[in-house]
Amino acid sequence: MSNVAIVRLAALTLAAGGVVATGGPAAAHGQSEPVDQGSTTVLVHGDGAHVTLSRTSVDGGRVTFKMDTSNAKDGSNFTLLRLVGNATLARIAADFAEESSPNPSTAAKGTRDLTRDARFFGLAQVGKGTPATVTEQLSAGTYYLADTGSEPGPAGPAVTKFTVGDSDGRSGPSARGPVITMTSSDRFISPNVLPAQGTVTVRNVSDTLHFMSIQPVKAGTTDADIDKFGQSGAQGPPPFALEGPSVGLNILSPGKQAELSYKLPPGTYVLLCFIADDKTGLPHVAMGMHKVVTLSTASTGSAGAVAATPAPGAPHTGGTGAVNPLNGLIALALLGASGTLVVMRRSLRWAGAQLT
Numbered sequence: 001m002s003n004v005a006i007v008r009l010a011a012l013t014l015a016a017g018g019v020v021a022t023g024g025p026a027a028a029h030g031q032s033e034p035v036d037q038g039s040t041t042v043l044v045h046g047d048g049a050h051v052t053l054s055r056t057s058v059d060g061g062r063v064t065f066k067m068d069t070s071n072a073k074d075g076s077n078f079t080l081l082r083l084v085g086n087a088t089l090a091r092i093a094a095d096f097a098e099e100s101s102p103n104p105s106t107a108a109k110g111t112r113d114l115t116r117d118a119r120f121f122g123l124a125q126v127g128k129g130t131p132a133t134v135t136e137q138l139s140a141g142t143y144y145l146a147d148t149g150s151e152p153g154p155a156g157p158a159v160t161k162f163t164v165g166d167s168d169g170r171s172g173p174s175a176r177g178p179v180i181t182m183t184s185s186d187r188f189i190s191p192n193v194l195p196a197q198g199t200v201t202v203r204n205v206s207d208t209l210h211f212m213s214i215q216p217v218k219a220g221t222t223d224a225d226i227d228k229f230g231q232s233g234a235q236g237p238p239p240f241a242l243e244g245p246s247v248g249l250n251i252l253s254p255g256k257q258a259e260l261s262y263k264l265p266p267g268t269y270v271l272l273c274f275i276a277d278d279k280t281g282l283p284h285v286a287m288g289m290h291k292v293v294t295l296s297t298a299s300t301g302s303a304g305a306v307a308a309t310p311a312p313g314a315p316h317t318g319g320t321g322a323v324n325p326l327n328g329l330i331a332l333a334l335l336g337a338s339g340t341l342v343v344m345r346r347s348l349r350w351a352g353a354q355l356t
């Protein structure tokens, strides 16, 4: 049974007033990743504007969110957050509006205010046919979930409450898969080769917000190409852009980490972050927060065999440096079946807005 089918089943069960029992050994999980015994699973379905959950409360501890979307056009962009102090959801929406302002000083203030007013726990950016899973440690409290895949209307996105109770002591490994860190100098520190199917652990070791979008690019694209494009002031799609499935880990607050599991066609990708810098107001990608990587089925144990946890920056073995020239064609072929990758478009829109 595919993830999509599972979520549809969950939706049907919810409609019937039932609750989907989860938390078992990754029941019918389509991917062949190791069973995460110590984790409670929540199925998350989005349509670009609304979130449907298989359960709206869990015990504190390790929680796995399995996400998919029915939104073929824009995908889903799931955000999980907690409010800090007296902050309200209206305040967060106002902060986000500032963060995406074309005025750099307003954008910088928006990021600083978001960092202050909320704690962000991902979740993920997914496309139709390209689900993703995020596992992380959550402590007791009231959380809010929204899907901002589609452009939200004037009222803002629909927000769903999610409650985490006292911890039941579940805990997991400190990391699964290769570790990617996001730094205060707006950089991704990542191995050059990541799994095409499997899990990575993403850590925000900085004092500001970051996310990590994994976007396909043409084979041979370098980080210098991306810098050059950013400095050219060009509008429209960059010459290295490639339509194809992508996923991303959504916004993480300073000090947070999350494990992102996904399956993408092998090939050349770039890790991107577009959060406005908290001082310059420029999107992080323009500050240098991009990293070209190769997604390989030969990386760190294929098929999500993520037991081996290399140290951050550990060299990768195997002849994975060569890029198969067919990848672009494969991605294009998949495009028709799985829909376009809107995250790139949305990101470009942000970049254009902020750089002009």
Ligand SMILES: [Cu+2]
Pocket (backbone or CB within 6 Å): 182, 186, 209, 210, 211, 273, 274, 275, 284, 289
């Ligand atoms: Cu960033």
